[in-house]
Amino acid sequence: DYHGIVPFVNVESVQLGLSYKLDPIYGNNAIFSNNHFKKTGEFLLGPLYECQNETDKKKDVTPNNDEITTKETKYYKQFWEDVLYFCEFCFKYTNDEIKFTEHCKICPYQHNQPGKLVYLGNDYLIKKVSHHRHGVFLESLCLFTKFFLDNKSSFCNLKEFDFFVVYARELDGISNLRNKPLGFFSKQIASTNFENLSSILIVPPYRNRGLGTLLIEFSYHLSIHQLESLSKMHDSPNIECFTTGPESPLSPFGLKMYVNYWQKTLVIEMMNYKKNNKLDTPLIKYLMEKTHFESEHIILTLKYMKCI
Known part of the structure; x- marks a missing residue:
């Protein structure tokens, strides 16, 4: 499956912003162009390939057996890229350090958090981010996530999910966290099993801050609130028997x-x-x-x- 997870770590290092160098836990082939590899036997980041000339894309190239063997050897080599650079604000990525450094200086998400405010605590806030307004942000976030979660294999059906992203409040005095997504959970918009969470990730450098507990607790409160509203509409306010929980596995x-x-x-x-x-x-x-x-x-x- 092109949008699945390869059974080996295929990127040696993931750099988040200018400060954090992370070791991927899982392989991720969705971030590369499958079509380009089939045609050339070389690895290229997906968005770069999409920008190429349409005529070049449509060329019919039929590889011989020797070419197929060479491609298979390349596919299963340990690392397809030495370093991938991810913006710590918008999660756009590249393998070009110079372009990455330039982007970090001008990224608009440094000054604006996407989404609608749904929770405001003493230290943190949570914003609901929808695909139709911030699709590129969510796709990039999910591609980053695939290096650290092993059971989320697709990023193509994001329209079916709401995302809830946690940020540090500006008044906490920790200026180096300002406007940086610290973690998130996704929730299927129409879940027939009343599941309150599909996937959850705390960005590795920001763990051990209680953010997982915050997001999980919020997901339960959100589901209960939604059910209470639904019950009132149907004139059945008793929700004591209602249970919910995360999607398995x-x-x-x-x-x-x-x-x-x-x-x-x-x-x-x-x-x-x-x-x-x-x-x-x-x-x-x-x-x-x-x-x-x-x-x-x-x-x-x-x-x-x-x-x-």
């Missing part, structure tokens, strides 16, 4: 964040359960009503905590 990174969040939340509710003597209600049912977590997620977390 979770990446190893996502699962770690979720178990941490579920564990902290369930401990508080279990203390309330014992304190209020809710012995007439089974524990799992009580936890589902209070947290709106899926039963399988509650059981998984309780097993992790060695409570069952």
Whole structure:
């Protein structure tokens, strides 16, 4: 699958902005032009190839067996690129260091965050970003993400998702984080299974700040709010039995964040359960009503905590 993940790391290093040099965890072939490789046996970043002459694109080139063997050898070599440079504001990318440095000086996203404000906290804010207004930004963000998540194989159907991007507030005094996307989660607009999150990533340099917990907690509150609005429209305000959760399967990174969040939340509710003597209600049912977590997620977390 051209939009899938290759089974080896094919880019040696990813540089984010001028300060962060990151080691990719997974291979990513969606960022390269598949058609160009088939024709020439050389790797070229996709957008660069798209700008080439249309006549050149339509040339019919039929490789012989020796050419096919050579291309296969090149395809499975360890690195297709030594370094890919990503803007830390808009995530546009290039393999040209000079062009990258020039872009960093003039990137318009340094001064403007895309999207609509949906959450404002003491230290961070969250913006909802839609594809129809910021398609290039989201496509570039997803291509960057593919180097660090192993189960998100496509970036072509972004119209079906809303994206929620977290930023540091300007008043936090950390000027070097201003207007930089620190992480995001995506949510399918029309989910038949009431899933509240499709993918989640905290950009590697900004981890260990509690951002995963913030985004996960916000995703639950968002789903509950949406259901409350829907229930009022249908005159059925009782939502105690409603449960929601992330799309399966979770990446190893996502699962770690979720178990941490579920564990902290369930401990508080279990203390309330014992304190209020809710012995007439089974524990799992009580936890589902209070947290709106899926039963399988509650059981998984309780097993992790060695409570069952």
